[in-house]
Amino acid sequence: MSKAINLQQKTALLRQFFRLEGRAPSYTEMLTLFGYRSKNAVHGLLARLQQAGYIRKNRGKLALTTRITGMVKLLGAVQAGFPSPAEEELVDTINLEEFLVRRPEATYMLTVSGDSMVDAGIHPGDIILVEKGVTPQPHDIVVAQVDDEWTIKYFEQDNQGVRLVPANAKYKAIHPKRSLTIGGIVRAVIRKY
Amino acid sequence: MSKAINLQQKTALLRQFFRLEGRAPSYTEMLTLFGYRSKNAVHGLLARLQQAGYIRKNRGKLALTTRITGMVKLLGAVQAGFPSPAEEELVDTINLEEFLVRRPEATYMLTVSGDSMVDAGIHPGDIILVEKGVTPQPHDIVVAQVDDEWTIKYFEQDNQGVRLVPANAKYKAIHPKRSLTIGGIVRAVIRKY
DNA sequence: ATTATAACTGAACGAACGTTCAGTTTCAAT
DNA sequence: ATTGAAACTGAACGTTCGTTCAGTTATAAT
Incomplete structure (x- = not known):
């Protein structure tokens, strides 16, 4: 019908420029x-x-x-193998912050x-993203201050009210006695090597 | 000595503008x-x-x-309590991509x-960030193709050569027989709720 | 081979850009 | 109260911006 251009090639160049210049x-x-x-x-390219x-x-x-x-390239399944530099243009990228953070x-x-x-896969030294100001739902993982101590627990409810449940057989569930402050709910866990 | 201005207040405004306009x-x-x-x-403010x-x-x-x-605000220790909206200007922010990705x-x-x-805290459904083109060191977690099958394992070496060790008692270590392709090494594990 | 359409060239345009300068205000130290 | 320095006002400047227009080239379908 007409000339067809490769948008992905152009976006790769834009990406490259942005990484270099910010x-x-x-x-x-x-x-x-x-x-x-x-x-x-x-002008025409930008319209497209x-x-x-x-x-x-x-x-x-x-605005890009x-x-x-x-920064991060998406990869569907490893089974397909890792892309070679030649075909990298075909891969879409994702922004980790947009992916992990709902309310910045x-x-x-x-x-x-x-x-x-x-036992929930949250180890000491791991990094968690906590969102403030959200009402926790049962089974959410929350950062909570119970009786003057901050902990990370599952947020649950039973006939005694709020119950904070650990994911470790060594510890027992807690029913807050004096006070309970919810710092926020855990949206993501990150471990960096 | 002279007029002193609050840079953090200005950066908060810049942050706000950037989030809105991109x-x-x-x-x-x-x-x-x-x-x-x-x-x-x-002009003067930008210089500062x-x-x-x-x-x-x-x-x-x-360039910002x-x-x-x-997007993400850094929090030293939870013990200090969560910041209130009033003092949010005092908190520094971090870019998750820059934090997690060395070679985009x-x-x-x-x-x-x-x-x-x-047993290494990497569960099915978790998301991993894999860096290609790096020579794996012992104890690194790698994505590897062994005899036509992709797996995630610890990369180790012994007198028989490369040994791929799982972190699960159910499975045994592997000594690649026919072929071994290293897809990349695992730089981060992310779990999103 | 002809035609239709999209992609592009080249030139022109007013608007907005970032910088600069001389002078004023503000604030803290003396 | 005076001084010194930083922060700011207001105006001017040449430069670069993004847009527009008429015309040309390239591509794919007929």
Whole structure:
């Protein structure tokens, strides 16, 4: 029907520029980046990129979406094998923050101390992302202050009220006596090697 | 000695703008953002922000660092209690991608299937970040293709050569017979609730 | 071979950009 | 009260910005 261009090739270049400079390129910079000789070519390409959801615009200003600024490449199944550098252009990327954080303004990162949740795969030294200001539901993992002590536990409820259950046979469930403050609920666990 | 301004208050405004617009504001936009009446005031502020490491500049163009674009607030110890909205300005933020990914161009995300590493806290359904093209060291966790099958194991070496050790008593260590391909080494484990 | 359409060139445009300068205000130390 | 330095105002500047237009080239279907 007409000329067809490879958007993924262009997004790879945008990604590369962003990683290097930490910002979106200007039209003039995109001339050399994409190998165009007319700014109108850039203009047209950006329109296509916007339609495809790679970029956004407001007030004539360009904003890259997380599909460009995301660092981590998605891999469906390992069975298919790891991509070679040649076919890396075909892989989509994801932004870890957008993936893990729902409400940035209410999310905190802290390090786990204690082994009360080891059977749930939360080990001492692990990092957890905690979201504040959410009402915990049963089976949620919460960071809670019970009787002046902070712990990580499963949030459960029974006829005695709130019950905080550890994931470690060494410890027993707690029924808060004097006070209970929920710091937040655990949204993600991260372990870095 | 002179007028002292609160940089953290300004960075909070920058952070807010970036979350909303997905890009850095222009000088004119910063006039209203910071409440200045002269662009020179913006110019001076940016100089201070650059010196403090919050922003970078190249070719007259502004680039926000991950100290601004990072979403997650750092929390030292839970014992100190969770910050209230009023004191949130005092908290520093971190960028999860920068924190977890060393070489973006070589890092892939995939989902764990199988329970060969449960005793190392890696459960089925967990997400791992795998870095390609790194020579594995003993005790590293690797994604490897042994005799046509992909698995996650500890990478070890003994007098018989490479030994792939699971973290599950149900399985035994493997000495690759026909072939061994290292897909990459596991840099991080993520579990999302 | 012709046609239709998308992608591109090249030039022009006003608007917005970031920087600079001289002068003023603000604040803390003396 | 005076001084010194940092923070700011207001205006001006050349540069670069993103957009637009008319025209050309490339590609795929007919």
